Amino acid sequence: MVPYVRIRWLPRNWLWRPGSSGYLLHMTRAATTALMFAIAATPALGQYTLIGLEPLPDDARSFAVGIDDQGRIVGTSRNADGRRMAVVWPAAGEPPIALGLLNGGIESEGVAIVDGVAIGIGSRPCGQRGAFSWSSTTGLQAFGPTECTPMEVVDLNASGDALLLVGIRRLPAVWPIDGGDPSSLETWGEPASVFEIDPDGRVCGSSAFHPDDPGVARAIQWNVDGSTRLLDRLEVGSDRADVANARNGRGLIVGQSGLAGVTRATVWDGVAAPIDAGAALGMDVSSAFNSVNESSQAVGGSSLGPIVWDADNGARVLSQLAGGSADSWELLSALEINESGVVVGEGIEPGGDL
Numbered sequence: 001m002v003p004y005v006r007i008r009w010l011p012r013n014w015l016w017r018p019g020s021s022g023y024l025l026h027m028t029r030a031a032t033t034a035l036m037f038a039i040a041a042t043p044a045l046g047q048y049t050l051i052g053l054e055p056l057p058d059d060a061r062s063f064a065v066g067i068d069d070q071g072r073i074v075g076t077s078r079n080a081d082g083r084r085m086a087v088v089w090p091a092a093g094e095p096p097i098a099l100g101l102l103n104g105g106i107e108s109e110g111v112a113i114v115d116g117v118a119i120g121i122g123s124r125p126c127g128q129r130g131a132f133s134w135s136s137t138t139g140l141q142a143f144g145p146t147e148c149t150p151m152e153v154v155d156l157n158a159s160g161d162a163l164l165l166v167g168i169r170r171l172p173a174v175w176p177i178d179g180g181d182p183s184s185l186e187t188w189g190e191p192a193s194v195f196e197i198d199p200d201g202r203v204c205g206s207s208a209f210h211p212d213d214p215g216v217a218r219a220i221q222w223n224v225d226g227s228t229r230l231l232d233r234l235e236v237g238s239d240r241a242d243v244a245n246a247r248n249g250r251g252l253i254v255g256q257s258g259l260a261g262v263t264r265a266t267v268w269d270g271v272a273a274p275i276d277a278g279a280a281l282g283m284d285v286s287s288a289f290n291s292v293n294e295s296s297q298a299v300g301g302s303s304l305g306p307i308v309w310d311a312d313n314g315a316r317v318l319s320q321l322a323g324g325s326a327d328s329w330e331l332l333s334a335l336e337i338n339e340s341g342v343v344v345g346e347g348i349e350p351g352g353d354l
Contacts, residue, residue: 053089056096064089066112069339074113074120086110086120088134100140102130112156119162119177121153131164133177143177158199165194174201185222193217196246196291200224204244204253217241219255219268231268234276235259244268246291246298254298254309256288265289265300265307265315278302280314287315291336291343299343301333306345308334318345 055062055077064075073089077096086108087096101108101122108122118134126148133156134140144151144164152170154163162175172194175182185192187207194205203222210218212230219231219242231244231253240258247253253268257276265278265287277298278287287302289309298309302317309315319331331347 053092054095056085056087056098059085062087062096064344065110066118066336067338067342067344068113068115070116071338071340071342072113072116072118073344074110074118075344076109083107084109086118086122086134088113088118097136099132099134102132102140102142105130108132111153114156114158117156117160117177119153119156121151124148131162131175133162141177143179144175154194155196157197157201159201161197161201163194163197163203172203172205174203186226186228192220193243194222195244198247199249202247204247204255206241206243206255208241217243217258219244219253219257219266221247221253232274233257234264234266234274242266243288245289245300248292248294248296250294250296252292252296252298254289254292254300256300262286263288265298265302265309267298267309277309277315278307281307281317290334293337293339293341295339295341297337297341299334299337299345306331306334306347308337308343 053062053064053073059077060080061078062075064073066074071091075087076084077087078084084107086099087110088099089096099108102124104125105123108120110118110120112119116135120132121129122132124130128148128150130142131144131151131153132140132142145166149167152165154165156162160177162177164173164175166173170191171187172185172192173182185203188209188211190209192205192207194203196204201224205220206217207220208215208217210220210230216239221229221244233242234257238258242257243255244253245255251270255266257264257266262284263286264276267275267277281287281302281304285303287307289298289300292298296310300307304317306318307315308318329347334343334345337343
């Protein structure tokens with residue numbers, strides 16, 4: 001499995017979380033719950049065990065997609081009929097809190113969480129989905145376009161700016177959840193793929209329409225002043241897409257580069273040439289990074305399973321760091337990492353199905 005985008009809607013999830021006397025890999029008992037895990041820079045082999053994130057009472061499955069620096073997890077609980085409800089787990093091992101529905105809606109999904117503020121998307125009577133924010137003090141509040149227009153909710157930063165895709169053409173926009181004026185990104189009259197907005201308002205993504213190199217999707221950083229940064233390529237002349245998926249406050253950008261026959265996890269530090277981080281996994285292994293924290297630890301997925309990277313240790317396969325504790329699980333991808341090294345990801349439980 002090779003992610004082209006940072007996946008938000010998943011069948012099984014897990015999280016790795018550091019413990020006081022070692023680093024623990026948490027998983028669940030049933031085939032219908034989300035999972036969590038945590039990593040260290042150099043964890044010893046076999047120091048991981050499993051704990052789970054239960055769905056809402058009477059629901060069948062849970063999906064975890066994001067985590068904030070305080071350890072709150074956002075995602076979705078789904079019943080046996082497939083009906084979805086956005087949830088937040090206040091901490092690992094605690095029951096989820098249902099975030100509610102938009103006025104007249106019948107289901108909702110959690111997307112991202114920062115400092116206890118979650119955002120998500122929910123159904124509306126008009127037939128199109130709408131954006132919402134939630135916190136334990138304000139409850140669920142709608143934001144975004146009021147007209148019945150297609151939209152997707154992508155990400156949230158610590159400044160309260162949400163990243164949306166709006167309209168039939170899915171054009172990216174930065175939309176303050178407090179009701180401030182939204183702004184559109186320059187995409188040269190065409191749709192673009194966007195995946196994360198950092199605390200200063202910079203956006204990471206990809207476009208095949210940048211005027212400096214149109215025709216092939218290139219990794220791009222959109223800046224607050226309206227300028228853009230076209231990221232260097234691992235393979236000049238490649239006809240495969242490059243994607244910037246995430247950026248930390250130090251300017252480190254992670255994502256993927258398209259090479260001949262494979263997709264390679266890539267790090268851009270803004271100084272040197274891009275780092276072919278995925279090469280350490282094998283030249284024929286496809287890989288991509290989905291998230292990076294302020295300690296410059298990156299996580300993602302590969303054809304070998306979920307991976308973690310840092311400058312000292314390079315790219316490693318997480319299942320190989322878990323000893324025998326994950327032998328009966330199929331771990332697929334790591335989605336997001338917080339400042340404590342806790343990571344949300346996806347996997348298939350023993351005997352479970354996607």
